[in-house]
Amino acid sequence: MAKTRRTWVMVADAARARFFVSEGHDILPVDGATMENPAAHGFSRDLGSDKPGRSMESVGGMHHAEEPRTDPHRAVKADFARRVADYVEQNAAANKFDDLVMVAPPQMLGDLRSALGRHAAARLTGTAAKDLMKIPAAELKSHLQPILDDAAGRPHPAR
Numbered sequence: 001m002a003k004t005r006r007t008w009v010m011v012a013d014a015a016r017a018r019f020f021v022s023e024g025h026d027i028l029p030v031d032g033a034t035m036e037n038p039a040a041h042g043f044s045r046d047l048g049s050d051k052p053g054r055s056m057e058s059v060g061g062m063h064h065a066e067e068p069r070t071d072p073h074r075a076v077k078a079d080f081a082r083r084v085a086d087y088v089e090q091n092a093a094a095n096k097f098d099d100l101v102m103v104a105p106p107q108m109l110g111d112l113r114s115a116l117g118r119h120a121a122a123r124l125t126g127t128a129a130k131d132l133m134k135i136p137a138a139e140l141k142s143h144l145q146p147i148l149d150d151a152a153g154r155p156h157p158a159r
Helices: 072-093 106-115 118-123 137-152
Strands: 007-012 016-022 027-036 054-056 063-065 099-104 124-129
Touching (some): 007 137, 027 137, 072 106, 072 118, 099 118, 124 137
Parallel strands (some): 099 124
Antiparallel strands (some): 016 027, 054 063
């Protein structure tokens, strides 16, 4: 009898990440596996310094505010993606799952994918650029099953 593959499903956005495990037909939450990023709800102006730097024009003596090189809000989101990817990598290295499916809005999905370590990246079997964070856990199966079927190469009924 073949071993049932354990698939981890990560559903994330810039503020939160939830983890589920699928072994066959059930999709169950991974105990204690939720990550939060409260800074994602703040404003960029609240994350940086009090005022932007100033520069003076060489001719005419006019002063201009300088824009920061990176948006602090964007940096907070990218940092959260790295923290989530590190958590996934630790669990992949510990063989807690066989396959990984990531579901997140497009920008977060890109950040997560680029931050994955080698163990997690080797187990990545599917992605979906969707925001499913507001879907209650009890209703996720109907949204995730087609993604899991695609990742496993199984046909799924047309919707």
